[in-house]
Amino acid sequence: MKKKIAVFANGWNNLAIVQALKGIRSVTDELNIDIFLFLSFATFGRTKLRNKGEDAIFDLPDYSDFDGAIVFSNMLNSLETPNHIAQKIVESKIPGISVGIPLDGLSLVGIDNYKGMYEMVNHLVKEHHIKNPAFFAGAQTHPDSNERLEATRQALEENGLELKEENICYTNWEYLTNMKYAMEYSQRENPPDAIICANDYNAIAACIGLSKMGYSVPKDFIVTGFDKIPFAETFYPSITTVYQDYEKIGYIAAWQLMEKINNNANFERVIVSSEFIKNESCGCKSQNDAEDIRHDYCISAYIKEMESLILQGNDTKMTTSIFSSTSYENLKDNLLKYYKTHKSFSGNEFYFCLDSTAKKAFKSSSFPVPTEYSETMCCLAAIKDDKTWYPGNFKRKELIPDYKKSSSPVVYSFASMHYDDSLFGYVVISESIEQIKDTMLNHYMGHVNYNLEQYRKNSKLEEMNRALINISNTDQLTGLNNRFGMEQNGVKLLTDAHKQNKACAVVFIDINRMKHINDNFGHLQGDLAIRTVSSAMLSAMPDNWLGIRYGGDEFIALGTCNDSKSVEEYIVKIKDNLEKQVSSMHLAYPLTASCGYIMTDPASETTLEDYINKADSIMYEIKQEMHRQEDAQ
Numbered sequence: 001m002k003k004k005i006a007v008f009a010n011g012w013n014n015l016a017i018v019q020a021l022k023g024i025r026s027v028t029d030e031l032n033i034d035i036f037l038f039l040s041f042a043t044f045g046r047t048k049l050r051n052k053g054e055d056a057i058f059d060l061p062d063y064s065d066f067d068g069a070i071v072f073s074n075m076l077n078s079l080e081t082p083n084h085i086a087q088k089i090v091e092s093k094i095p096g097i098s099v100g101i102p103l104d105g106l107s108l109v110g111i112d113n114y115k116g117m118y119e120m121v122n123h124l125v126k127e128h129h130i131k132n133p134a135f136f137a138g139a140q141t142h143p144d145s146n147e148r149l150e151a152t153r154q155a156l157e158e159n160g161l162e163l164k165e166e167n168i169c170y171t172n173w174e175y176l177t178n179m180k181y182a183m184e185y186s187q188r189e190n191p192p193d194a195i196i197c198a199n200d201y202n203a204i205a206a207c208i209g210l211s212k213m214g215y216s217v218p219k220d221f222i223v224t225g226f227d228k229i230p231f232a233e234t235f236y237p238s239i240t241t242v243y244q245d246y247e248k249i250g251y252i253a254a255w256q257l258m259e260k261i262n263n264n265a266n267f268e269r270v271i272v273s274s275e276f277i278k279n280e281s282c283g284c285k286s287q288n289d290a291e292d293i294r295h296d297y298c299i300s301a302y303i304k305e306m307e308s309l310i311l312q313g314n315d316t317k318m319t320t321s322i323f324s325s326t327s328y329e330n331l332k333d334n335l336l337k338y339y340k341t342h343k344s345f346s347g348n349e350f351y352f353c354l355d356s357t358a359k360k361a362f363k364s365s366s367f368p369v370p371t372e373y374s375e376t377m378c379c380l381a382a383i384k385d386d387k388t389w390y391p392g393n394f395k396r397k398e399l400i401p402d403y404k405k406s407s408s409p410v411v412y413s414f415a416s417m418h419y420d421d422s423l424f425g426y427v428v429i430s431e432s433i434e435q436i437k438d439t440m441l442n443h444y445m446g447h448v449n450y451n452l453e454q455y456r457k458n459s460k461l462e463e464m465n466r467a468l469i470n471i472s473n474t475d476q477l478t479g480l481n482n483r484f485g486m487e488q489n490g491v492k493l494l495t496d497a498h499k500q501n502k503a504c505a506v507v508f509i510d511i512n513r514m515k516h517i518n519d520n521f522g523h524l525q526g527d528l529a530i531r532t533v534s535s536a537m538l539s540a541m542p543d544n545w546l547g548i549r550y551g552g553d554e555f556i557a558l559g560t561c562n563d564s565k566s567v568e569e570y571i572v573k574i575k576d577n578l579e580k581q582v583s584s585m586h587l588a589y590p591l592t593a594s595c596g597y598i599m600t601d602p603a604s605e606t607t608l609e610d611y612i613n614k615a616d617s618i619m620y621e622i623k624q625e626m627h628r629q630e631d632a633q
């Protein structure tokens with residue numbers, strides 16, 4: 001029976017992942033084993049919520065469905081994430097390998113950061129006579145960065161030098177932070193003569209920062225990196241660095257895993273050494289030596305630029321497909337149409353999988369977007385053998401709709417669709433090595449996630465607009481009709497009643513001493529008073545009457561009525577209801593209301609507004625009399 005293994009990694013380490021996969025496949029392809037690669041694009045420079053949404057992809061699979069797993073633990077930007085993955089591997093009772101960091105229950109393929117870094121720093125002291133180096137670290141909690149820092153300290157100490165604490169800075173691997181520190185350090189009274197960086201990206205950023213300040217590397221400052229990324233060789237100057245052979249590391253990890261799967265494991269811990277590489281940034285290699293590499297890079301860079309322009313055009317078309325959708329059904333149809341005409345991953349299998357709970361949230365904003373994957377997924381678009389179709393619902397456990405083990409080995413890459421920790425679903429792409437290598441997959445996922453979140457927000461706004469249209473005649477604070485509602489519903493009620501020769505009662509209600517409440521207790525208490533009076537008015541109101549918030553603290557009750565006695569009884573009920581509510585609320589101020597009313601004449605052409613003005617005048621006289629009595633007391 002064909003096997004499948006899970007691989008967990010961070011997509012920002014794209015070059016190392018590609019090299020490691022090459023090594024892994026040199027083992028698994030011969031055994032016809034499928035690889036399910038779960039990629040997070042979490043990084044130190046992003047928020048915890050956004051990283052949580054990225055790392056959610058590690059909780060997508062049922063680990064027990066796999067024959068084994070490899071975790072690139074040194075890439076995952078935290079200790080919590082690899083420990084969480086290791087725990088799930090152990091609980092699922094499948095063999096697992098950790099690459100980089102020791103994890104409980106897993107065999108280790110360790111990487112010796114120390115040896116290569118020690119040799120490089122020793123070289124800088126003995127051959128280039130550095131005296132006052134600085135170290136640009138990654139994240140303060142990152143084990144690889146800390147090991148490289150410790151190797152630097154030890155190499156300096158054994159050469160009689162000290163790495164001063166003020167010369168150590170933590171950059172969280174961020175480009176702009178490294179550039180800023182390089183610019184600042186170069187302006188010190190006693191600047192460092194070398195900047196030793198925890199990786200090549202840090203080193204390149206430092207070189208750019210120094211260049212902005214008018215300095216030259218290695219003439220004015222020596223700069224070194226770590227990892228030997230392709231940019232390190234093509235950059236001016238090429239970066240002196242340390243090489244980790246991830247192809248070899250991937251091969252050893254896969255070989256170790258196969259031994260564990262077959263119960264033949266002889267080693268629980270293997271350490272792969274690193275190698276020091278001399279280049280131009282320390283002055284050991286001439287520019288001519290790197291020209292062939294740069295020549296090839298320039299050609300490939302032009303090709304990638306053209307491909308990027310095409311990709312940007314496709315991104316715009318995707319945005320249009322999503323943004324032009326006015327409903328979930330529109331979204332589904334537009335995405336399927338887009339993927340039929342724009343093959344972003346030509347020749348690959350592709351699956352756009354929406355979480356079933358997120359699907360409900362896309363249909364109606366009253367449903368929250370989930371923060372954990374649901375048990376059911378909906379594939380909105382699938383591409384295989386250049387055929388595009390809508391597979392619909394499938395069980396999350398399957399991961400890929402209609403997954404069938406092919407006769408040849410396949411690598412499937414999984415990435416999370418999300419906004420912060422709100423999960424929309426995930427994307428699956430087969431044989432996406434090139435897309436990972438040139439960061440196209442990273443770019444694509446960022447674009448998809450942004451578009452989906454904007455669609456969700458637009459859909460919510462659309463729902464709100466529809467709701468606003470429905471409630472345009474409703475006062476938001478009280479739920480009563482507003483002035484527009486009065487024109488739409490109140491005038492009609494009065495007109496219809498008069499046509500049937502029925503009189504109406506127009507009751508005007510006004511809160512007493514409202515200004516005193518607002519001025520002394522604040523407008524929140526004022527709003528509470530308004531809601532309380534409107535509630536007392538509504539709870540006593542006869543059937544088929546209309547409640548209106550006429551403005552501020554003024555209310556209208558309007559309805560057909562046979563005689564004045566029933567209106568006066570209604571007013572008594574309003575005051576009784578209000579008294580009961582106030583007594584239970586323990587307010588810091590008295591809350592009462594004055595009421596006046598008038599009966600309409602079906603034979604008269606008097607308008608509703610005129611009747612309201614008359615009722616208001618009657619109410620005002622009642623209120624004034626009440627105030628005179630209170631003042632007399």
